[in-house]
Amino acid sequence: PLCWYLAERRGRVVFSPRTSLMLVLGVVGFVVVEYLLSRTGDWIVSLAHFLILVQLVKLFGRKTRHDYWQMYLISLVHISVASVVTSDFVFAVGLTAYSGVMLWTLILFHFRGHLATCVSVGETNGDGQGTGMPTVLSRRFVVIIFLVLVCFWVGNVLFFVFSPRLKRPLVSFAHSALSRATLSGYGGNMRLGGMGEILENTAPVMHVTLTRDGTTYQGLDAPELEWRGTTLQYYDGQTWRESDGSSKALSRGEKRRVPVRNAITVRGDVVVTQSILLEPTGQPALFALSKVALLDGTHLSDCEYRGVDGTFRLIRPAVQPLRYEVQSVLEGPSFMSIGLNDYTTLPDDLRRSYLQLPERVSARVRDFARQVTSAAGPTTSADKARVIEDYLRANLTYTLKMEASPGVEPIEHFLFTRKKGHCEYFAASMVVLLRSVGVPARVVTGFKGAQWNDIGKWYVVRHSDAHAWVEAWIGKEGWVSYDPTPPGQRSLAQGANAFTWLARWKDYLYSRWMLNVYQYDRQQQEQVYKQANSLTAKMRRYVTEFGAWVRRLTRQARAAIFDPAFLTSAYGIVVLVVTLVVSAVLGVVIYFAGRWGLRRLAARWRRRRRSSTGSTWFYVEMLKLLRRRGLRRTPAATPYEFARLAVEKLGPQAAPSVHGITEAFCRLRYGEIGRASCRERV
Numbered sequence: 001p002l003c004w005y006l007a008e009r010r011g012r013v014v015f016s017p018r019t020s021l022m023l024v025l026g027v028v029g030f031v032v033v034e035y036l037l038s039r040t041g042d043w044i045v046s047l048a049h050f051l052i053l054v055q056l057v058k059l060f061g062r063k064t065r066h067d068y069w070q071m072y073l074i075s076l077v078h079i080s081v082a083s084v085v086t087s088d089f090v091f092a093v094g095l096t097a098y099s100g101v102m103l104w105t106l107i108l109f110h111f112r113g114h115l116a117t118c119v120s121v122g123e124t125n126g127d128g129q130g131t132g133m134p135t136v137l138s139r140r141f142v143v144i145i146f147l148v149l150v151c152f153w154v155g156n157v158l159f160f161v162f163s164p165r166l167k168r169p170l171v172s173f174a175h176s177a178l179s180r181a182t183l184s185g186y187g188g189n190m191r192l193g194g195m196g197e198i199l200e201n202t203a204p205v206m207h208v209t210l211t212r213d214g215t216t217y218q219g220l221d222a223p224e225l226e227w228r229g230t231t232l233q234y235y236d237g238q239t240w241r242e243s244d245g246s247s248k249a250l251s252r253g254e255k256r257r258v259p260v261r262n263a264i265t266v267r268g269d270v271v272v273t274q275s276i277l278l279e280p281t282g283q284p285a286l287f288a289l290s291k292v293a294l295l296d297g298t299h300l301s302d303c304e305y306r307g308v309d310g311t312f313r314l315i316r317p318a319v320q321p322l323r324y325e326v327q328s329v330l331e332g333p334s335f336m337s338i339g340l341n342d343y344t345t346l347p348d349d350l351r352r353s354y355l356q357l358p359e360r361v362s363a364r365v366r367d368f369a370r371q372v373t374s375a376a377g378p379t380t381s382a383d384k385a386r387v388i389e390d391y392l393r394a395n396l397t398y399t400l401k402m403e404a405s406p407g408v409e410p411i412e413h414f415l416f417t418r419k420k421g422h423c424e425y426f427a428a429s430m431v432v433l434l435r436s437v438g439v440p441a442r443v444v445t446g447f448k449g450a451q452w453n454d455i456g457k458w459y460v461v462r463h464s465d466a467h468a469w470v471e472a473w474i475g476k477e478g479w480v481s482y483d484p485t486p487p488g489q490r491s492l493a494q495g496a497n498a499f500t501w502l503a504r505w506k507d508y509l510y511s512r513w514m515l516n517v518y519q520y521d522r523q524q525q526e527q528v529y530k531q532a533n534s535l536t537a538k539m540r541r542y543v544t545e546f547g548a549w550v551r552r553l554t555r556q557a558r559a560a561i562f563d564p565a566f567l568t569s570a571y572g573i574v575v576l577v578v579t580l581v582v583s584a585v586l587g588v589v590i591y592f593a594g595r596w597g598l599r600r601l602a603a604r605w606r607r608r609r610r611s612s613t614g615s616t617w618f619y620v621e622m623l624k625l626l627r628r629r630g631l632r633r634t635p636a637a638t639p640y641e642f643a644r645l646a647v648e649k650l651g652p653q654a655a656p657s658v659h660g661i662t663e664a665f666c667r668l669r670y671g672e673i674g675r676a677s678c679r680e681r682v
Helices: 002-008 017-037 044-061 067-085 088-121 139-162 347-355 364-375 381-395 410-418 421-434 487-495 499-518 522-561 564-568 570-612 614-628 638-649 652-669 673-680
Strands: 189-191 203-214 226-232 239-241 247-249 272-279 292-296 303-306 311-314 324-329 441-448 450-454 459-463 466-473 480-483
Touching: 002 410, 002 487, 017 347, 067 088, 067 311, 088 139, 139 522, 203 499, 226 466, 247 272, 272 499, 311 459, 347 638, 364 410, 364 421, 381 466, 410 421, 450 499, 459 487, 614 652, 638 652
Parallel strands: none
Antiparallel strands: 189 239, 203 272, 203 459, 226 441, 247 303, 272 324, 292 324, 303 311, 441 466, 450 459, 466 480
């Protein structure tokens, strides 16, 4: 609106054609340089910038009808680019508003051309003023526009729902603007000591619907939900990295339902299905609750299963939102038997890797680990893990504000100097302390906690829920989770993100947009087809039953009317007479009503034709009649020349009518007589 005001107000700056051309060339050069210097190589964003700058140049230039059409076409390309670079629900609102403005613009273009035609012929009324065109903003006009807009949207919706879906998109944007910046806490590596304050991002990263036996399941405490993503094994004194363990690429046949090894559920297990809508994170990790029993990867293009830690991941990070389903065992007889990897016992090579410590870890840290575990006298790995977890929770403080510690081993600095940190420091410290006392352990990154949306009946996991915790190998129990981060302090930090009623509705609309529009695929289309077929079958059944009821009623009436006993009775004679009288009256009413209606329609049609041609409608009607006789007025012939030609062809008997109408037309056109006197002459 501001650009339109600056470009259309009086006294505005108007670029000459030469200046506009030079500016467009400058824009082309700027966009090319921007694309070449861009680190991501995202040409779609450069195209968006080019369109915006060119449209600005057009707004401030001299505009003809062709320029307005060019700006209109540029706006269409804007919408196409916006559909690629954004997946937010705001785009749906903007698209709805744009469709109305687009239709209105086309109508204005049409009427502007019609108005220019009326002004060019110089049509005037009796006062010598231009009559222009009929009133546009009438009730009928508004109704027609509304109906056209409804038909436009209904047609688009039907085309979207029933048009064939492709298995893959025609164009793939590898560096789409949909990709998000990677946040600390769930990446493939975790660097300690090199970061300052973690910026809290409250944007949703996952929408999870939990179901059990087909019904919504809300039996879990949202703050305690742990969405497991990646495990980090190797530590070099500054950065944690995931292991190079074997991974298995999932073939196309396995992508629909991929069972995890050792995941055999029995009766009594609480098996929960998680339908997850995952936003782009910039990382290949897929998230789910622990104790995964089954992965349904129907909507995943390329993924692999890592047997070393029981995680699933994409071969390439997703740049668009994706959805998948996971089944996890929360409790029951099989809960302890379902391992997070393929091994019932920890092999020696894996044990050595999960006990690895760099030389940078000082003897002070190792001695401190033995001191903490020996103080309470624990002997088992589970006791050692529990003691270390309790110590970290009780003696250190959770905070998001960290100071960089270059040149210092971050674990030692955290334990003895800083004594404050976020979840990554707590998890990394516990793993180092456990390994120092001979307990295999690893860091797990993912998310912890969620917010319940009572409108959509799903959990919302945000970037601010990113978390790191610990898994320790506890003999026959396998990998057991521990969280050394103080729960109360972290809950206070998460509690600052209020989930208001308006925020829940916004989240609901966004999720529905993503699931039902943005993620609409062939599987959903097949479900729509099945529902449409079911509805059609019901309608056919209802119509068949109604027809059978009408036929039964007709047979009963016919049997009653044509029964000889009924016809000879007084009651039957009265019914017959009344039926004949009513039929005759209805026939007469229908005849006269139809005749009256046809006359009104014909009169309205004539008035409409006359109003469409303005006050010179009589001359237009005469030209139509003459064209039927083979006489056409050429553009070079004046009205009087054409009248003489018509009289020569038709004969002298047509001279009074032709000359009279032509003279009235010329006088009305050039303003010599008023409209009332012209009507009398005609």
